[in-house]
Amino acid sequence: MLKFVKAQGAENDFIFINQKVGPTKALGLAKTLCHRHKGLGADGLVFWWKKGRGVYEWLFLNSDGSKAEFCGNAARCFFVVAGQESHSRTPMILKTSVGLISGKLVSRNEVKITLPFFPKVRVENKNGTLIMAGVPHLLVGMGQRARAKKLRAQSQKYIRGGANITFVQKTSPKSTFAISFERGVENFTRACGSGAIAAALWLSRERSGNYLVKMPGGKLTVGLDFKNGQATLSGPAHLVFEGKV
Numbered sequence: 001m002l003k004f005v006k007a008q009g010a011e012n013d014f015i016f017i018n019q020k021v022g023p024t025k026a027l028g029l030a031k032t033l034c035h036r037h038k039g040l041g042a043d044g045l046v047f048w049w050k051k052g053r054g055v056y057e058w059l060f061l062n063s064d065g066s067k068a069e070f071c072g073n074a075a076r077c078f079f080v081v082a083g084q085e086s087h088s089r090t091p092m093i094l095k096t097s098v099g100l101i102s103g104k105l106v107s108r109n110e111v112k113i114t115l116p117f118f119p120k121v122r123v124e125n126k127n128g129t130l131i132m133a134g135v136p137h138l139l140v141g142m143g144q145r146a147r148a149k150k151l152r153a154q155s156q157k158y159i160r161g162g163a164n165i166t167f168v169q170k171t172s173p174k175s176t177f178a179i180s181f182e183r184g185v186e187n188f189t190r191a192c193g194s195g196a197i198a199a200a201l202w203l204s205r206e207r208s209g210n211y212l213v214k215m216p217g218g219k220l221t222v223g224l225d226f227k228n229g230q231a232t233l234s235g236p237a238h239l240v241f242e243g244k245v
Contacts, residue, residue: 004033005081006024006040006240008193009111013219013240015042016081020049020059027065033245034063040245043189044074045099048082048094056082057095062184066161070134072100072220076111076237079103084239110115112234119201119224119231126213129202135164137180142169148181159214164193168202175212176203190217193233197222239244 005016030045094101099116106226113225123130128140156162165181180195200211200222213220223232
């Protein structure tokens with residue numbers, strides 16, 4: 001039996017298992033447990049384990065079993081899940097393939113993480129803006145939502161594994177509405193942390209500050225400090241339920 005915890009950040013939901021497993025088993029469990037009708041239902045599955053005092057590592061899998069280098073909302077949820085299970089107030093660090101992520105509870109159900117990278121524009125042309133935010137996001141106007149699957153397929157021609165497609169609509173100089181069609185889920189999700197980071201960079205025009213990104217599942221705040229090359233992501237994170245499978 002495997003003990004699990006389900007958590008959600010702005011309704012972007014994940015299953016967490018405090019155990020290190022092999023890649024074949026992990027793939028099978030991701031497809032089974034994340035299935036919306038036959039499993040527990042989730043956008044991703046996270047295996048996590050302790051590496052040292054206050055240091056943890058994870059393996060993040062999308063619902064289709066594919067690996068992802070980074071997931072902002074899953075990282076925020078991790079600090080809630082790990083904090084509860086460890087019963088420790090020691091500052092925690094999460095080791096990922098994009099670097100070390102630190103996080104803290106801003107309030108009871110709000111988590112802020114400091115990113116180990118600063119997002120950057122990779123390509124900008126008539127087709128949209130390709131931004132690296134831990135994982136690639138192609139940003140296009142909200143009016144193109146009906147083309148989500150086509151844009152996702154086209155992106156695989158110029159970037160390995162393709163890009164997430166994030167649709168944006170500016171609502172004020174420091175806020176935007178955004179929705180992401182995520183790779184590995186191959187559908188729209190209620191929220192996307194890396195998509196919010198990409199949307200904030202697109203909105204910022206290289207001006208430092210805090211940017212509000214409104215997504216179907218909730219609001220995320222992205223802090224961008226261009227001078228020091230630092231970025232943060234904050235927003236709601238909640239435990240949903242736990243059990244054994």
